[in-house]
Amino acid sequence: MAEIKTEYYKQNAVKAIGDPILQNALSNVQNRLGPATALCYQKLAEGPDLRLKAHKIREFAVNNLDILLPVLAQKIRDRGGKVFFARNAEAATAYCLEVARENRIKMVVKGKSMVTEEIGLNQVLEANGIEVNETDLGEYIIQLAGESPSHIIAPAIHKTRKEIGRLFTEKLGIPYSEDPPVLTQAARKFLREKFLKAGMGLSGCNMACAETGHITTVSNEGNIRMSTTLPKIHMAFMGMERVTARLEDHDVLFRLLSRGAAAQNMAGYVSYIGGPRTPDQLDGPDQFHLVILDNGRSRILADPEFREALFCIRCAACLNVCPAYGKIGGHSYGYPYSGPIGAVITPLLTGINRAKDLFLGEPLCGACKKACPVDIDLPRMLLALRAKAAYGDHQWAVTRVNPREKFLFEIFSILIRNRKLYDLAMKAGVFFQKWLPRKQGMISHIPFVFKGWTQSRDIKPLARTNFLTLWKNRNQKS
């Protein structure tokens, strides 16, 4: 399992907001990808409503997972591939390790895959003496730096070219350069050796197709094709929801995925992989393994309120428009999945109480829903999570996040139903607020249970005369 650091959300967010380089990188990503994706949707022949069709396609698949997955597995087995169903992260990593050991694998190459981040595969393999090489340039950079990805599709956006230049000088021993082509070439050269030597290639799966029995991998760099073509073994990992029923579903989904992820008409490389090399072929892996992962997904599936989260195709479009992500960056979310989608699925996968800050931190502005290529109602689910945190929930084992909050709201409810009491309380507020510290006419600190209100902002003082009184006076005059 990936390390869960969701409880440090606030600290990490504060740090991120104070980091000018990161702020610059984040706004760069959002300014470039956010509007470009929106424009791409507009330019679709079918218009942006194609997203609704994609939603239906994903809904249909998720509602029929019990039928689609066995069919997918059988078709892959018919071609000589092996399929393993992993209930949790431990089962998945253990399977991978077992195959690696049996085949005496010392080194693996890896394409970018969120699900392998989720199960903490690299750590397990490395702890068992197997060298893991991330091959996506962004992932490679952060692996060299010993960090974790901060964006679903552009994992190293938080690093500047200068930092990367210094990193490459230190780790690869090349002369310092901050020229992206030179740095890319250095990684290309270095990783080429790894591709050729590795005994096993690991990948994720963007979207499987049950009808034909294939997984698909998508990249722009070609690293996933390298990882899945050159080594003797290819093992792919997929979340159990990443399947569609029919081949033609991929038409809509790939066009939208490419637009959502990188404002492209089509990703550079898409491969349909359905089994190992056949005896008449000259290349391709001798073994093909597919690991299908649950790891908490069936629980999400069981809850109609959150089932929709499983329609996600991990394109990162919602990150590119989210005002919260745009300020606090991916690391604050404390788990591989960041942004609005992370704020929904991380709590569902790792515990709602523990990860409560993630959904409390999202502003519910609705931008993510509009950007999502499959029109997932993320704001609705963020709100549902907030409700669970506020009231507690048995099914998800949520305890009330803040019992005091309930007490305060009960008092407020009494006040607001009683005119006299309410006016009295307001008067008291106006009276007492003169002792509160002020900054430019705003109250900068309220003590006791109210201190959260002024933790990161100043608040307007209560007016001496309230609106109703003003209104009355005005009407009397005229």
Added chain:
Amino acid sequence: MMPSGNQKKTGEHEFITNIQKALGRPSGSVLPDQSVLTQAPPPDLEHRLSLYCSRNRQDQTKLLDLFMEQAALVNMKVIPVETGSLAGSAVRELILKTEPEWGIEKSVIAWQDPLIEQLGLKEQLASDNVALFITQSSPAPGLEEREEKRRHLLESYIGITTADFCVAESATLVMRSGPGRPRAVSLVPSVHVAVIKMDQIIQSLSELYFRLKFDPKEKEQGLTNCMTFISGPSKTADIELVMVHGAHGPRQMIVYVITG
């Protein structure tokens, strides 16, 4: 050996039962309902197929124009040539003026394919100091043969393939793997050259999937164990979102379209 067909060891039974529970369905071995998977052939099947397969010269030229326009956006060079042998001399020129990325010797690797044979590369390159490897293989190539071919591949800085289809709207070449068509030829060399006939250009992804699924000719071959879409040379924008070509795959990609 790893567990294979055995349901218990693959974890499948428990896993699927769990999903059935989550979906609120009776658990147990539900036979896959094929209607979930396939769609009945659309009523206009014949009509659509015949439209696709009977494009006239003018339609094809339009598709070629669209393809060229889209290809330019993804840095893929498209060069229409009238005949195979003209394509051959164009490839020769390319070889003469392009330097290898890794070594100094010039080797080129090409799929064994009737269309590529039309280029007459062997004759074209006879007097040049260029090694030409063809991916011809025995019906079931053994390890030794495969390793030899892999050496050829690694020595080559230009890889020449054909494609099964070319989708104009997204500038996508579609290739299925098979005997004599190793997938790495379009991947490992620094330059990828593809040769296609003009009538292989189709309109859209939706046409592609339709033909793969419903055209009896394509259905027979199926998607194979590896079908790849390629839309332009390898690229990355992972360093400060600056676009760089040639991350791991080919740095340059050229498509010759034989129009004659």
